[in-house]
Amino acid sequence: MTIAVADARDKKKRAFNWRSVAVHGCLIFGALLMIYPLLWLASSSLKPANLIFSDLSLWPSKIRLQNYVDGWRGAALPFSTFFMNSFIVSGLAVVGNVLACSMVAYAFARLNFIFKKTLFAVMMLTIMLPLHATLIPQYALFHKLGWVNTFLPLTVPKFLAVDAFFIFLMIQFIRGIPRELDEAATIDGAGPIRIYWSIILPLLTPALVTTAVFSFIWTYEDFLSPLVYLTSMDRYTVPQGLSLLMSSKGASSWGPLLAMSLLSLVPLFVVFFIFQRRLIEGIATSGLKG
Amino acid sequence: MSTTVSEATSLEATASSEARPRRRKAVGINARHNGVAFLFLSPWLIGLMFLTLGPILASFYLSLTSYDMFTPPQWLGLDNYVKMFTEDGRYYQSLRVTFTYVFLSVPLKLAFALGIAMLLNRGLKGLGFYRSVYYLPSLLGGSVAVAIMWRQVFAYDGIINQVLLKFGIDGPSWITSTDYALYTLVALAVWQFGSPMVIFLAGLKQIPQDIYDAAEVDGAGPVRKFFSVTLPLLTPIIFFNFVMQIIGAFQAFTPAYIISGGKGGPADATLFYTLYLYEQAFTNFQMGYASAMAWVLVAIIGLATVISFKSARYWVHYGDER
Numbered sequence: 354m355t356i357a358v359a360d361a362r363d364k365k366k367r368a369f370n371w372r373s374v375a376v377h378g379c380l381i382f383g384a385l386l387m388i389y390p391l392l393w394l395a396s397s398s399l400k401p402a403n404l405i406f407s408d409l410s411l412w413p414s415k416i417r418l419q420n421y422v423d424g425w426r427g428a429a430l431p432f433s434t435f436f437m438n439s440f441i442v443s444g445l446a447v448v449g450n451v452l453a454c455s456m457v458a459y460a461f462a463r464l465n466f467i468f469k470k471t472l473f474a475v476m477m478l479t480i481m482l483p484l485h486a487t488l489i490p491q492y493a494l495f496h497k498l499g500w501v502n503t504f505l506p507l508t509v510p511k512f513l514a515v516d517a518f519f520i521f522l523m524i525q526f527i528r529g530i531p532r533e534l535d536e537a538a539t540i541d542g543a544g545p546i547r548i549y550w551s552i553i554l555p556l557l558t559p560a561l562v563t564t565a566v567f568s569f570i571w572t573y574e575d576f577l578s579p580l581v582y583l584t585s586m587d588r589y590t591v592p593q594g595l596s597l598l599m600s601s602k603g604a605s606s607w608g609p610l611l612a613m614s615l616l617s618l619v620p621l622f623v624v625f626f627i628f629q630r631r632l633i634e635g636i637a638t639s640g641l642k643g
Numbered sequence: 644m645s646t647t648v649s650e651a652t653s654l655e656a657t658a659s660s661e662a663r664p665r666r667r668k669a670v671g672i673n674a675r676h677n678g679v680a681f682l683f684l685s686p687w688l689i690g691l692m693f694l695t696l697g698p699i700l701a702s703f704y705l706s707l708t709s710y711d712m713f714t715p716p717q718w719l720g721l722d723n724y725v726k727m728f729t730e731d732g733r734y735y736q737s738l739r740v741t742f743t744y745v746f747l748s749v750p751l752k753l754a755f756a757l758g759i760a761m762l763l764n765r766g767l768k769g770l771g772f773y774r775s776v777y778y779l780p781s782l783l784g785g786s787v788a789v790a791i792m793w794r795q796v797f798a799y800d801g802i803i804n805q806v807l808l809k810f811g812i813d814g815p816s817w818i819t820s821t822d823y824a825l826y827t828l829v830a831l832a833v834w835q836f837g838s839p840m841v842i843f844l845a846g847l848k849q850i851p852q853d854i855y856d857a858a859e860v861d862g863a864g865p866v867r868k869f870f871s872v873t874l875p876l877l878t879p880i881i882f883f884n885f886v887m888q889i890i891g892a893f894q895a896f897t898p899a900y901i902i903s904g905g906k907g908g909p910a911d912a913t914l915f916y917t918l919y920l921y922e923q924a925f926t927n928f929q930m931g932y933a934s935a936m937a938w939v940l941v942a943i944i945g946l947a948t949v950i951s952f953k954s955a956r957y958w959v960h961y962g963d964e965r
Contacts, residue, residue, distance in 0.1 A: 376762060377769075383759065384776040387834070391779075393802055394792045406800040457687040466680035476687070479695055483894050483944055485920055485937045489705060489930050490698035493712065513690025520687070545679045574786040576897040577917075581925060592787035596901065599791060607795065614788035621783055629775050632782070636838050637845035 391618075398612040405607050417608065421616070424609030428598045430586050432613060435594035438583075439573055442507050442590060446572040447565045449511030450519050454564060455557060457514045458523030459549045463535060479517045484577070492581060506582045507575075511568070519564045522635070526560035527553060563635035566628045570621060591617045706935035711928040723935035734936070736911045737919040740825060744915065745892040748832035753884055755836040760843035761873070774841065781837035790831070790901035794818055797827045818902060821912040828913060831898050839884040846880035847873070878959040886951050893944050896921070916940060 397405045401417045408414060425432045460466070461473055495506040514520060530553065538548050554561075576592040583589055589597065595617060598610055625632065681688070706723055708716035727734050763773055783789050795801050797817035804814035817823045850873065858868050896917040899907065907914030907922075920940070924933035 373765075373767070376765065376767065380759075380762060380767075380773050384773060387777055387780055390792055390796050390834075391783075393796065394788075397795070405795075406798075406805075409802065409805055453686040453690075456683045460680045460683035464680040464683065465675045466677045466684075467675075472684070475691070479691070481890060481944075481948065482695070482699075483890070483937075483940055485894065485917060486702060486941045487695060487698035489924055489934050489937065490701035491694060492924075493701070493930070494693065494698070496712065510690060510694055512686060513694060514687040515690045515694050517687075545676055545683070549683070570782065571785075574783075574897075576787055576900070577921070580900075580921075592897075595787045595791060599901070600904070610791060611795065614791045617788045618783055618786065621786070625775075625779065625782055629778075633774060633778060633841050636841045 394611055394615050398608065398615045400608065402606070402608050405611070420608035420612040423606070424598065424613035424616070427606065427609045427613070428586075428594055428601060430589070430594075432591070432594055432616070434587060435589050435591045438504075438588060439590040439592075442504050442579075443569050443572040445504070445508040446511045447568045449508060450514075450516055450564055450568040451561050453512050453514035454516065454519040455523055455554060455561065456549070458520045458527055459545075459553050461520070462524045462527035463532075463548075463553070464545060476517050476520060479515075480521060488581070495582065501582055502584045502588055503582075504588070507572070507578050511572075516568070519568070522564060523557060523560045525638075526557060530556050559631070562628065562631050566624060566632060567635065569624060573620060702934045702937055705931050706938050708931045709929075710931040710934075712930055713928075716931060719931065723932050724939075726932070727935060727939070733911060733914065733919060737907075737914045737916045740907075740912070740914050741893060741916040743825060744829060744832070744895065745889060747826075748829045749885065749888045749892050751829070751833045752836045752888060753839055753881065755833060756839035756884070757843050757877075757881070759836070760840045760847055761869075763840075764844060764847040774844065778837035778841055781835035784831065784835035785897055787897060787901055790898045793827065793831050793898065794902050797830075819909050821910050824903070824909055824912045828895075828898055828902060831902075832892065832895070839888065842880060842884055843877070846877050850876050875960045879961060882951070882955055882959045886948060889947050889951065890944055893940065893947070 392411050396411045396413055398420055399416050399418070400408060400413045400420075401415055404413065404415060428435075457476075461469070461476070491506070492501075495501055498505075500506050500509075510516075534552050534556075535548055538552055543551070573590075574592065575590075576596075579590045579593050580596075583593065586597070595610070595613060598613055705716060707718065707720060709719050709723075710716035759777055763770055763777075767773070780789075797803055799814075799816035799819075801817075803817065807814040815823055817827050854872055854876075855868060858872050863871060894917055895915060899913050899915040899918050900921075903909075903913045903918075905918075907918045916936070917940075920933050920936045923929045923936065
């Protein structure tokens, strides 16, 4: 029996070359299809308006860098304002999520306290909760506090660990850290705060990086919250800037719009290329949505 | 030898029984740390109180009122809900659009994700490269920039139609056609199959090779192996992806907003539930009505999740049953 299996495997190996060429061919074709729209975006952002829709080739026959200049200044305010706002909001969101979620995760993973089971169940339920369920009363609350048209409604919730998914991610990770380390530190006289800061936090780094990367991406891409809370243009984030540019210009200015669209994706590309292993691991192990 | 062991264990036993009452009180990592624990939990508890639980209850109250943000809410009872289901044609349209979107995009997305994951799970060279390329769209897909790009790709003079023209087909204006606009959004969702694909890949790696070998010895071909080994063993992951994608799809907003210019057009053909909710709340300031809509959305998503979990026992196989 084993000989038969080995024989079959040998045959497979000999026939494998052709099959593997076919599979690679399919995969490469699929990959091209997948990124074709992005390549098209990149090439169109460099084309003069009359070529965007008539010239199919990805290599522009005429390059027009002016699209970027026109786009940058195309909306009522330059894109530097929007990028700055986006980076402030996303940066604060990263800090907030990393700090707050790690604290809460440490408590759930390592400390004993009353109502722990109930609170854990509540935390898990809030992960499932659609954002719209709380949107309107939250808006009313922030309106009362005078926070509308500031960055506070977009950032303060992160410092209050509202993105419970990251708490769950970190709890799972902390459970993998040997408890002996905590015990040894306790014997040496360290309390929970010290253990959190000097033992758990450094060992939690991979999960913190995953959290930071996803917090950045999601906050940077988020359109609904800025749309609701940021009302004056000098506070707009990049997605709002793009939306503004799209509606303020006629169909004649696709070049600048596409140029700014591509530019707005650059920070995401950078994060992706630096952290792709972390990102993919984060999704594979915890089911984070991309 | 045996005496020393028993002595030692009895010593240990007495020591631990002596230590136990004390330990429970103060030292050791199993001790209760209510004070410190709640210090660590405090950010989350404040958030839970003021940004999650409080708002949920408030939104339920508001759903029973007429509220425009500027004057105090006025009690209406169930009027908002009644109006929603009896008078509001656009509400029905938004339900129709959203359900069509969910029921088309989720299965298609998962089918692509599983198909490509299986192709990739053959120990190919360059797996990392392929995985990254196929994953990239799902990372960028939620952004306004990609929605703008999509709008151009499917425009009347966009690349899809230019390619079709090469084959002698005069394509429609996808984005502005009531027949096709919604399907361009489904296509945009399916294009982002990367993240469930990565999860499927991780799951496929967990299936031990010897099960396939055993199946092969029993004479199973590739099709039989897929249906009798891969698919059953992957059902927990299919289930997880299914639930997460359903929850996400019901909440889709940005692409529909950008591609339809914020109106859900043409002729409400892409009036997603969330888009209509946004319009009622922040354009018409019908906050009470919008809250009622939000509650129905929560109920729909909750129901979809419960049904998924209830159905799971009939088709999801967990490892230990094997």
